[in-house]
Amino acid sequence: DGSASAGATRPRRGGVLRAAFPGAGAKETLDPHKQRQFVDIARHKAMFDKLVELGPTLRPVPRLARSWESSADSTVWRFRLREAVFHDGHRLEPEDVLYSLHRILDPHAADHLAANSLSALDLGGCRAVGKETVELRLKKPSAEFPSLLAVTGALIVRRGYRDPEKPVGTGAFRFASFQAGRSFSAHRFDDHWAGAPYLDELRILSAASEARNSAVQAGEIDYAHEMSPTFARLIEGNSRVALVSTPLSGVDGFALKTDRPPFDDPDAAMAVKLLVDRERLIEVISGNRAQPGNDLYGKGYAYYPSHLPQREQDLAQARRLARRSGLFNRRLTFYTSTVVEGFVNAAHLFADMAGEAGLRVEVVSGPPETYNTDQLTTGDIGNHRCGAMPIPTYISERLLDGSPQNASAWKHPDFDEDFVHAQGIKKETARTRAYGALQRTVRDEGGLVLWGHPDWLNAVSTTVHGVKPAPPNTDKWARFDAVWVD
């Protein structure tokens, strides 16, 4: 299963593609540096390009940057640019890249999303080298810098870009119209550097899940993003709609707070890891559309230590460890929320499993709007979900002392040091080894119970071809350059 392009006709020019994404109302924006929602990202992807994108295994792949190289200490990076043209005919130059980076890191624009990841840039030290190359200097060494340029919101805009209402990019589609929370449309850009797309027009529409469900079945839209496993069951055998299912598109799990009792004791955390019934969770929460997790992030991605044995449920051992660490005497709080569909279900399912093993878990539900922040301080256990990103990014965002989303409160200075060190290793095999060791530590002692890697489900009308499975946030995801309709 997977791609809807199977048995496709020959690519054909022309036509309109109507793609629906979950909307975010007034929050939706045209400003590529403020993007936050999938629907924004999809829109911006049509109109803009990044220097670097992420490939299917979350390795950086060239986009506007044709190639790159770094100094020996990985502090100075040179990117050679493509011969790309903006929608207004202006040719892409290093100054555009520098302007974009300055704009992203503008201290007055607090809501530029990539600012955090790119804060390692030493803007003063960046410069153009000729007409084709841009040289970027970092404050501290990082062998992972190219993948940081692929983060959300790191799009390259035209020099002097100010009015978000008039977007000018190098993307495959030219802006036509936009209404926040409703619709967006863009036309084919014939001078696109990778060749013009097939579609005449791309419409990206916002709609809640109910509406996407029925609209894609009724043929009112051609592409529906983010569908549920129940929907997948519903359209089994439907000749008009096909499912594009992307395996390994992230991770589902639980986060145990390791900076306080009881989970500051690795035995207690291990007891929990051993008692969860991963199959049952996958069956219920992911509708059997997931692969079991091994308490490791990034299955199938670069740097994933795939040689480690799959962790299985072992109730006897779990009980032993629980008793030893005094888990039975405590009342555990599972702090959950409806922020993501399935969180509360998973929490209750977990509570049941834990209850069978003799643990007392109380599920408490918090406001979804601030869940991710609240979760950092509330409860002993929380939900954990993470989309696709490179493993080093994951570590830096979730497992370091200063990480903004350190849900398992994994705070170990030596771990942080090792990570910084690993990031600086230029040689890939050695770096892989170093990352592997770090991940292993977290798997055995950390507080992440990562039980599944769910499939990402999109629905596509059978008249649409060329939609490839790709994890969200990667290059081919929500990219409609190579899509055509009958």
Next chain:
Amino acid sequence: MTRPLIEVRRLTAHAADGTALVRGVDLRMEAGRVTALVGPSGSGKTTTALALLGEAGAGVRLSGHVRVGETEVVGAHGITAHAAGVRGGTVAYLPQHPGNALNPARRIGAVLTELAALHAPSGGGRNASRALSRAALEQAQLPPERPVLRRFPHQFSGGQQQRVALAEVLACGPRALVLDEPGTGLDTVTRAALTRELARLARSGPAILLLSHDHAMVRALADDTVVLEAGRVTARGTPEAVLPAAPAPVTVRESGEDPDGGAKEHPEDSGEERPDGTPLLQARSLFAWHRRRGHNVLHDVSLRLRAGECVGVAGPSGSGKTTLARCLAGLHERLGGDLLLDGAPLPALVHRDREQKRRVQYVWQDVHDSFDPRRTVIDQVARTAVRLRGRTVDQAREEAGALLCEFGVPPRTAARPPGALSGGELQRAAFARAALARPDVLVCDEITSALDAETAERVLTHVEHLRTTRTAVLWISHDLRLMRRVADRLLVLDGGGLAEAGACARVLARPRSEATRRLLDAEERGQRRRTALPAEAGPHPMG
């Protein structure tokens, strides 16, 4: 002999519990003739009259034969399906309680015009209907002016409402009119004018069935009289033959003598208060208004009531009698001036304590509206003794039952809901409800208007009895003859102001105000035979 317009043969009516209400009544009504149906309260007059329209009260079964025009309205098996066809155009009925027969949400002009248009023989257009409706209003003794036409029913006094309802009936231009107590609530002047108008009307075509306790009116109008007693016809004939002889005129004017031979042995009363003793109830310079302050319907009215005294209030319809009564009862709160009970200020009803409530009681003019349609009458009457005199439920019930019996309302009747009582029965129940409080001040708003002489006598006897227990009575009535019997002093209201006050005998004998004189004149003329009337009829064309 021509075939009569309406023919009733062996009409019987049975209540749900099997009681016979009407037992084999025969009746004929012919065009241009007035038939009067008289008889004591509760004798079945209303029941019989309703049968002409093919109607009966809740649970009442009719049988016999009623033919209206060519239509059989009641047959052996009860009301026929054709009955609806005669209503309005052929037979129009004026109900005994007109108050709730008027649509509260509609201006009276609109309804009148609508009815006129509905029953007009050949359309005639809007203007014709409007003219008809104005004519009807005029016949009913209301000025056919725009401000009146634009009023809502609640903006009329009791007597005015009666006339509005009558105007609605007349606007239909029916072939037969059934008028159930058309004279209740009307002052003597209006009543006389109405009587004249009805006489004219009868001659112009329709047959009229007149249900009335007012023998004067019956004498003045009726060609035939049918006396009903306990549901049976006991006498028939001309009014002279059937009715008791007309009483002597109320007053012998300018005689200076007490014409009633000293029925009341009070000393002459110049109308001024004796200086000694605080009055029981005193009103000083009362003003009252309805919609806007300043638009007063009572101006500067003062009165005093002493224990055991009965003060009568008379005056044309709409002169503010009910408003005055309601002020005293504490029901009308838009008022200025002082109210004193035993020298202490008397607040509005809501602020009265239980004792104050007990001491001042009021009997409604429109009794029908003052009873909860969902509870039995006896229950409602008895509550007074429970609440105001602390009796147990059973004691109160016994007392109420006894009192109602005294007034001629048997327990079995009182155990029904108000809708299943006759107009007079309900009026007596309302009186009993107030009397049960053993009040110090009893305000009676036309409480004998639906009663025949005999029944009224029972009520009067009780009023006398109350007075012997030092109860003061404020007696509002249009019946000046009765007033003379009952009242010590008389107040005459006109246009909201006090036209005259003084000893009853004096006022009736030597009226000083124009208003009183008019009322008395009309009364006097009303006593004369019908033949004496038409000369002075006004120019009111009909249809």
Next chain:
Amino acid sequence: MARHALRRVLLAIAQLTLLSVLVFLLTSLLPGDAADVLFNDKTGTEQIARLRHEMGLDQPPAQRFLDWAKDLLTGDAGTSLTGGQPVSGIVAHSVGATALLAGVTAVIAVPVALVLGLVTGCRAGGRLDRTVTAVTLALGSVPDFVLSLALVAVFALKLGWLPSTWIGATTGDLLTRPGLLVLPVAVLLARTVSQLIRQFRAGTLGALNSGYAQQARRLGVPRTRLLLRHVLPNAAVPGVQQLARTGDALLGGVLVVEAVFAVPGAATALIEAVRSRDVPTVQALTLLLAAAALFLNVAADLVSHRLSPRVEVLR
């Protein structure tokens, strides 16, 4: 009447003012603010603080309210905290669709309910009454989303007669494709009509049992006329009051309908704004909706006042 109306309008303005304070207070009491929500998943405390400053959220609430009110008086509803676009634009874009849905629903619901209410009221207990009562009740008792999903499944997916959503449709499309309105309006009608019918029926029953209806019948007023001219004005009173509340009830229903049919409407916008603590947008939408509700209420009061003059006079 005119004085009465003027009083009501002045009162409505006072009410709106009070309401805006109330709503502002309530939204301020919610956990978190727009900055928190905006950066919920990419937290950097320092970034949040900057953002908060930029949004003016670091000012005391009273100050913020006054600023907002001052701007509003000059006709400026402010800018959205989350999207940065003018609030007036958000309101303008979202209210139209909702107003259209609610309006069409009301235009259909009122006459239908009136007729059915009258007819069932005067045949209470009859077969027609029982049928209508049961059917409308049942329809009104099916949860909105179940009804919408079922209607979509049958009429859009199975039969293909009607479009299933408004996705991608513009307001102009509504005129050329009236089919878009059918299903959403049908869902909204189910509850509205059912409620209205009940009120009108009850009113009719009461009015028919009254003395004046009886007298009108005695005076030969034919059935239809009796119903329309005599009974209706009195029977309509409870229904009219209900009607005033229909706006609110519709809004609740509209939310579900907006989600299922992807209608870009005010209910969705309101919830979205509450979710993202976008106070200016919440305020603007609430005031607008409240003004609509007030308008309906005032209208209902005036109509009731006209329909039962007796009551107000007594006050």
Next chain:
Amino acid sequence: MSEHTAQPPPAQPAAPGSGRRAWTAGKKGTGGVVTTVAAAVLFAVPVLTALFGPLLAPLAEASGPGAPYALDGRHPLGTDGLGRDVLALLLRGGGSTLGSALGAVALAYLVGGAVGLAAAVSRHRWVDEMLMRPVEVVLPIPSLLVISLVGVGRHGNAWAVTMAVALVNTPVAARLVRAAALRAAAGPVAEAMRMQGESRLRVQLGYVGGSVLPVVAADVGTRVTGAVFTVAAANFLGLGMEPTAPDWGVTIAASREALLVQPWSVCAPAAMLLMFTVGLNLLGDRVLDRRDQLPPRGHRDRRARDRWTRVRRARVLPGARKEGRA
């Protein structure tokens, strides 16, 4: 015309005596009884389920959890999204749904009705104003806003949502009751009762309340329905109870996507709610019709009261008998 008189009058249905009867002919037939029984059954099934279901639920749960939205032989009504037995959910979930909806409406009517009654019955304009002005301020707040504010502010708290639903219904109830009560309270019957010294309570509840009853009864059913759906809509938005709570409304909202995959998971609880509201409304109608049709309350009251006094006399002081006769 003359033909009519010549023929014998057509046999009559139940005497179309009073006007009302003529207009509502046929009420007395067997149809009425059938409807009453049907209404009672409709009403009783969900109520009994709500009351006694939890006792039976373990039986339904005996077969253990299944696959999500499965329709296998082990679960008579299949399973829900968490693989729980739908029948068991149905048995467990009535109390909270009916409880919170009824509770919210009852509270709304208790508070709002009292305010409305008091405002209507009070002869003081300022009392009326004082009571109704706040109500009028709250009235136009979109209930959606209140629900979402409460839902967001006090997340997942069933009580909070119940209170919010009650809150949004309170002003409505107040206005409705006031409007209906005003007519009665301003009428002569209320005046007469006051004149008789009846307590305020009796005037208000006994008479004015009684006159308001038809309007309220017509409203209560729809209001309960509305409350159920408001709660369900709150869940639909993720503002209400936990999405896993075994509550009918929650179950409907949570399983809505599976309407066509596992219809029972939505239809069974929806049917329960439907039966409840339809039954409730029909019963309300029946009671009202009966009230208008049968001999007035007084009859029944009196008999009941006589019986009661007799019992009391027989049991309590023998002296009371004498006193009673005195």
